[in-house]
Each structure stands twice: as structure tokens, then as C-alpha cells.
Amino acid sequence: MKDQVHPSAAAGYKTGADTYVRGRPDYPPQVADWLTVTLELNADRTVLDLGAGTGKFTGPLVATGAQVIAVEPVPQMLEKLCEAFPEVLAASGTATDLPLPDASVDVVVCAQAFHWFASTEALTEIARVLKPGGKLGLVWNLRDAKVSWMPKLDAIVNALEGDTPRYYTGAWREAFPHQAFGPLQVQYFSHGHTGSLEDVIFNRVRSISYIAALPVAERAKVDAQLRALIAGEPALRGRDVVTVPYETVAFVAVKGR
Template sequence: MREHIHHAAADGYKTGADTYVRGRPDYPPQVADWLTGTLGLNDDKTVIDLGAGTGKFTGRLVATGAQVIAVEPVPQMLDKLSAAFPDVLAVSGTATDLPLPNASVDVVICAQAFHWFASPEALSEIARVLKPGGKLGLVWNLRDTRVSWVPKLDAIVNALEGDTPRYYTGAWRLAFPHKAFGPLQAQHFGHGHTGSPEDVIFNRVRSTSFIAALPQAQRDKVDAQIRALVEGEPALRGKDVITVPYVTAAFVAVKSG
């Protein structure tokens, strides 16, 4: 299956699962209403958590009462998810090879994941397992660049991305329009990730796939750059607890027919 996974994900997430759990932000409360209202999840529905990772979004889906099937190709991430959610069916799979029957689920959710596999082939496979009128949800947590120091942090990270697919490039949008789906509809929610700088800044950056895949010496250099940024920003310097501002982008497309 490795040939179907981008090398940054295969290498970075293999070694960075623990850091991912500590460093990734949660999702805002408004997501609960989006899941039940816009996507219609309830205890009569079945939902795939596609590219589920360590299960950062899985708990949100469980809370709707729906039957949740978590699909993730990186074994180390899937192990973390299974330990956190032992009652969730967790299976190995990719967006172009879902181990499920035709028209078997009501909703497919990709949280922090769709940019990895955005393609007509993936959308066709997602459409295959969705029931007629089923919904595809795409969710991303994004640092809010309207806060002055955030673009400086992003610049440190972005300089190392190489060929890694990412939300902000917009390349994922090229998979749309797709004949199996109606138009994308978007909503945005603001929130913050509050905690120690070690977790909400350092571990968040360390959990980035292409950062986690770097040799130790280069990862140390990234840490040093971030440390210099923190020490140079009055809003961050000397703080035991900080809040990193985020915007959550949530999209939905309905399967035709």
C-alpha cells in the first residue's frame, strides 16, 4: 500500500504519531452542529473517517451517534486510533481503495486529509461507497494568518514543504468539479489552540509530515528557528500558556443521484 501514500506521510507519520497527538489542535464547538445539521449524522447513519490518522476527529464523529468506520493507511497512526477508540471499526485502506461495498455509507469525512489524495480517482472511489444523496465532508484546521506572528511561523514551515500536498496551495480544489458530486459548499469557524508553547507551537510544527521526516539535525534547526521567533515576539516571549489562533474550513459536497 505504501506506493499509494505520499512519501512525506509514509515517513513522517510513521515516526511522528505521538507528537501528532500532542501537537494537533482540537476542533471548534460549531463543528458538532455542522456534523449533525449540514451532514445529517445521527444514530441511523454510517460515516467513514477517511485518513483518520490518530483519531483526532474520530471522537467528534462518535459523539453524533453514527456508526464510525475509520480508514487510515499508516499503521502507526491506526494503532493510536485503535487504542483511543477501541469500539470504532478501524481498517487499513486508502482513498482510492476503500475496503467497503458499493453504496454502503451515508457520509465520508476527510479531516486534515483530503489534500493528500485529492484526485478524480479518489472522488470516484468515495462516490462508489456513498449512498445516493450521500455527503462528502472536508475539514481543515488552519492557523489564522491575520495574527501578525503567524505568517512568520508559517514561513519557517513552508520553506521545507518540498512536493508535499497542502491545503493552502489550493491544489486540492483541482479535483472539483466531479461528475459524481454537486458543488462544494463552505463554512468557516474561528477558534484557538491553547496550551504550552511546547505543544501548541513546537509539537504542532514537529507533527507536520515533512518536518517529522527530516533528519534530526534539520529538525533541531527548525526548533532553533521557532525558538528565535518565540523569543522575538512580545505576545509569545516568556509565556507558559499561549493561544494559537485557528480558522476551521468545512466543506460539503452531495453525491448526485
């Protein structure tokens, strides 16, 4: 199973689970309606939180009343999830080797995760555990590129990505179309990540897998670049609390009956 986890995820999330909890934004309130209306989650349903990480999206899933099963391959991330949500059935696993029976869940949700394992093989395995007519939800929180200083932040981050899978490249879309699923349908929600500069800028960047995996000296260089960016931006300089605007994009595809 370890061989199926990208090295950036295995190394970065192993050491950066705490930073991930502090630095990653939550999801907007509109997601609650998307879960209950579009994905039809309720107390009679079972949902798989695939690539669940530290449980950032587990809370909204639990709030629907559905039975939640969380699957995550990185032990340090899974430990954080179990601490936060002891009522959730959590297990180690990957998208191509799910520890679940055939047709056992109504919904599969991948929040901030599908780009890591986007493949025909993963979709085939997801379809295996979904009931006929079940739904696959894909969710990402994205920094709003329309903000004037955001391209500068993205340039710092993207320069170090190497071969790490990322949402913005669109490579994840190559897994579709897939014979088990209908077409992807999409909705967008706007929100903001409000907090200290340490959390919403520094810890957010530090929580990125391939940056968390860098040697200490290289991570210090990234911090220096972020400090220079903040010093040059009136919207950030000298602020105790800032709001970084985000757009949440939510896709759904329905498994054939």
C-alpha cells in the first residue's frame, strides 16, 4: 500500500499533520446544503470520506447524520482524525485498495484529495464500493487568484511542486470519463480563511505536502520569501488578522445503476 502513496504525501504529511490542522481552511456553510441536497446525505446513508487526512471534511459529513467511514493512508494524519472524531469508523487504505465490501456505501467524498490518486483504477475501485446510483463527490478549497497578491504567493508555492499532483494543473480530469459514472456536475462557493498571518499564510504554505517534506534550511527559505511578500503588500503588512479569500469547487458524478 505504501507504494501507492505519492512520496510528497508520504513524507510531507507524516511530519506536517499538526501544521495541516492549523493552516488549512475550513469549508463554507453552503457545503452543508450541497451534502444534504446534492449528495442526499442523511441518517439513512453511509458515506466514505476517502483521503480523509486529519478530518477537515469529516465534521461536515458527520453533521449530515450519515454513518461516516474515513479511509486515509498516512498514519499520522489518520491519528489526528481519530482523536477529533472518535465516533467515526476509521481505517488505513488507499483509493485503489479500499477496505470495504462491494456496494457498501451510498456516497464517496474526496475532499482536497482526488488529485493524489486520480486514475481509472481508483474510479473503478470507488465504483466497486458504491451502491448502484451512488454518488461520488469531489471537493477542493482553492485560493482566489483574483486577489492582487495571490499570484505572487502561488509563484512561491508552485516553484517547488516538482511532480506532485495538483488540482490546478487539471491532470486529475484525465480519469474521466469513466464507464461506471455519469458526467461531472459542478458548483462553486466563495468564502474566506480568517486568522493570524502565522496560520493563514505561513502554516497554510507549510502544510503543503512537498513543502513540509523539504529539509529545514529549504523550508526556512520559503518562510523568508513569505515574509518578503507580506512586507511588500499593504493588505498583509502589519496585520494581526487577515482573511484570505477562497473558492470551493464541488463536483458530483453518479454511478450507473
